[in-house]
Structures are given as C-alpha cells and as structure tokens.
Amino acid sequence: MTTTTPPVTLDDVRSAAARIKGVAHRTPVLRSRTLDALVGAEVHLKCENQQRVGAFKFRGAYNAASRLTPEQLARGIAAYSSGNHAQAVALAARELGTTAVIVMPEDAPPSKRDATAGYGAEIVTYDRYTGDRVAVAEALAADRGLTLIPPYEHPHVIAGQGTAALELVEETGELDALVAPVGGGGLIAGSATAVKALHPGTRVIGVEPEAGDDTRRSLAAGRRVSVPVPRTIADGQALPTPGELTFSLNRRLLDGIVLVSDDEIRDAMRFAFERLKTVLEPSGATPLAALMNGRIDALPRRVGVILSGGNVDAARFAELCGAPR
Secondary structure, eight states: OOOOOOSSOHHHHHHHHHHHBTTBOOOOEEOOHHHHHHHTSEEEEEEGGGSGGGBTHHHHHHHHHTTSOHHHHHHOEEEEOSSHHHHHHHHHHHHTTOOEEEEEETTSOHHHHHHHHHTTOEEEEEOTTTOOHHHHHHHHHHHHTOEEOOSSSSHHHHHHHHHHHHHHHHHHOOOSEEEEEOSSSHHHHHHHHHHHHHOTTOEEEEEEEGGGOHHHHHHHHTSOOOOOOOOSSOGGGOOSSOOHHHHHHHHHHOOEEEEEOHHHHHHHHHHHHHHSOOOOOHHHHHHHHHHHTTOSTTOOSEEEEEEOBOOOOHHHHHHHHSSOO
8 A cells, every 4th residue: 555645744744844933923823702702612812913014914924935945946936816915925024035026916915016126035026916926927937037936836835834823823822723814725734734743633613705615616626716806805815716835734624614704704803903903914814804703603612713914904905894784
C-alpha cells in the first residue's frame, strides 16, 4: 500500500512559525463573557485583525517571500489581490529589501489600495468582473522577470497562514471546533492542516458569504465548481472558484461550510465594535456572524474562531454599521 504526502503538513506549518517569529505578530486571543452567553459556548477569538497589515495574510506572504533566492529577490516580486495579500506582499518585499508589483481590482477598497502603495508597491489595476487577475499577473511577472506569490495557491503561503491556528491551539489547548472564513481557501487549509494533525477530533468549519459559496458547492460536488463573481460586502471572499491546491486539502480536512448574509456580517461587525471593542472588516467578521446566528449545528463547548482581518476605513465602516437593522 502506498501513501501520498499532502502538499502541506504540520512540519511545514511549524517551519513557517519559526521563520516568521519576530517578524509577524503573535496576535492576542480574546474572550468575552457576553459572546459566550449569546452563543452558548466558550469562544476563543484569534485576533488576526491585529496582525501586521491588519490581516493574517502577512504570515503566508512573508513565509513564501523569505524563502526566495537572492537572485529572485533582486528581480522583485509580483502578486494579485483584492487588498490584504497585496499589502502583505508589499510589506514582506520591503522587509526583505526588494520591490513588489501588485495587480489589484479597480474597485478595491481605497484604504487597502493606499496602504499597499504606502508600503512601496507599484499597483496595476484590472476589472474584477471582466478581467482575469491571474492572467494579468502572470503576464506581468513573465515580462519583468518577477517571482509571483499567489494569495493562496502556494504551499509556503498555506503553511504560513496555518500558523494562526497553530498559535491559537498552543494557547488554548485542544478545541472542539475551529471556525474560519473561506475565500480562496488558504487560511482554512493551513489551519485545518495544523489543528487536525494535533487534535484529530476538532471539527473545522468554514464560513462563506451567501453570494459566494463556491467552496460549499465544490465540496458538495466533489470537484471545484465556479459561481458568478460574488457581489458581497465581504470583498476578501469575493472569489468565483476555490483554489486547486487549497481545495485538495480542504475536501479532505474540512467538516463543513456554513453561509452568512451581508446583513448578518454587518451585525457581527457592529457587535465586535460595540461589545468586543475590536474592528473587523466584513470578511473578518463572517465566522463571528456564523456563531451569532446559530449556523453551526450542535455547537460544541470550546470553539476557536479566527477573526481574519480588520482592514476597513472609517467611512466604509460607518456606512456598513451606522444604523442597526
């Protein structure tokens, strides 16, 4: 009998943790009696909104970029992203003394675009509804001799993202369930890789916006399927198709996907601000929305939640959360 080694393992996540130590933040784990009483569980919130660049993405970007050869670093890095991976690669490039060119959608949140430029990156835009960001980035990288670091389709990126969950269970011990947002699938793939290796009984549950349930549909079909480009406030999860590499991991490791509406995301952002005293962007609030609205069947006693990011400017936050429904 032969066995196939998965593309990302617990050892890879541990190696990434060692590489990013002292560069990425070890983010805090937040507790709230109010939240526990509301959902009927002991909830541990991993605050990746307090990570460098305001999101978990810096973990994977730095892990991947720091492994490039001196020759590759001298030529520069390319990436494509709606915002958080863009900032993460831009900052990683600056930390490593190289340059970055980032392909971003024309309608990317201004705060994310400005922050990416602020880290020193060159920005190239495209129309997310008619253009192909991967094709644009690949052509640009080939033309300029840059090394492309994708937002999730890369084992070093996935391993880096998994360090968030590794830190969480190091602090909390074994959890009954881990809940995290799903966009391209890198965060939850890396998280599930780490958690399932350490605690096989932990349920790993992903959360998607209702308008962008490509991973849920793909898991049900047993193959990757596409949906129309999602129109949702959760811009970090507005993807039509799961990644090939991430889906190969997630179809084996995930215990389920649940969905939340944009209104539920708004409510979760407002709750986090008013009661938890923390700011979440829409994608970062989706797992909290799932808990608050009872989306997880038979919710167990001890639950870990990855709050993936907090990159939302004041005007946009006020627009989304200004008046309760």
